[in-house]
Amino acid sequence: MGARRGIVAFALVAALCMGAAADAAGDDDLSWPLHGKVTGHFGELRAGHAHEGLDIPVPAGTPIRAASTGKVVMRELQDGYGKYTCVAHTRVTTCYGHQSRFATKLGEMVGRGQVIGYVGSTGNAPVNHLHFEVRLGTRPWGKPVNPMKFLPGAWRDPIAQAAARLSLSRRSPP
Numbered sequence: 001m002g003a004r005r006g007i008v009a010f011a012l013v014a015a016l017c018m019g020a021a022a023d024a025a026g027d028d029d030l031s032w033p034l035h036g037k038v039t040g041h042f043g044e045l046r047a048g049h050a051h052e053g054l055d056i057p058v059p060a061g062t063p064i065r066a067a068s069t070g071k072v073v074m075r076e077l078q079d080g081y082g083k084y085t086c087v088a089h090t091r092v093t094t095c096y097g098h099q100s101r102f103a104t105k106l107g108e109m110v111g112r113g114q115v116i117g118y119v120g121s122t123g124n125a126p127v128n129h130l131h132f133e134v135r136l137g138t139r140p141w142g143k144p145v146n147p148m149k150f151l152p153g154a155w156r157d158p159i160a161q162a163a164a165r166l167s168l169s170r171r172s173p174p
């Protein structure tokens with residue numbers, strides 16, 4: 001009797017611990033950080049370099065939400081990126097540029113959907129927009145990869161599909 005109760009209790013504790021561990025680690029299935037039309041795509045050529053994220057123009061002050069649970073591993077003013085925050089998840093890190101205002105602290109744990117900052121045009125940004133990046137690994141400045149591969153519904157956007165095809169098969173024009 002006592003032994004059986006012990007086994008049930010152990011199973012409950014184990015299940016709770018596994019749930020907690022999954023929450024703490026976050027995951028790499030990302031949510032959109034805000035709603036808006038993507039006007040700048042990953043891999044587009046910009047003044048001598050390939051664009052490393054997505055641009056989503058929305059009014060200044062629009063809240064930016066963490067794409068998944070994770071830890072703030074960078075939160076500082078950068079040349080070009082302006083006010084820039086990076087959140088490390090399990091295997092990728094998401095970064096958010098050109099903010100008008102920060103809403104987290106370095107080292108803080110944030111939940112999916114938690115406001116981490118507000119849209120602005122700090123750094124090299126001609127208009128108010130979110131510059132959103134996904135980088136491999138959980139340290140700042142990992143290799144940038146196409147955020148569309150991690151976001152729900154992105155492949156239904158014909159402009160995104162065309163941009164992805166272009167970046168996959170970029171050649172000199174005939």
Ligand SMILES: [Zn+2]
Binds near residue numbers: 054
């Ligand atoms: Zn950008």
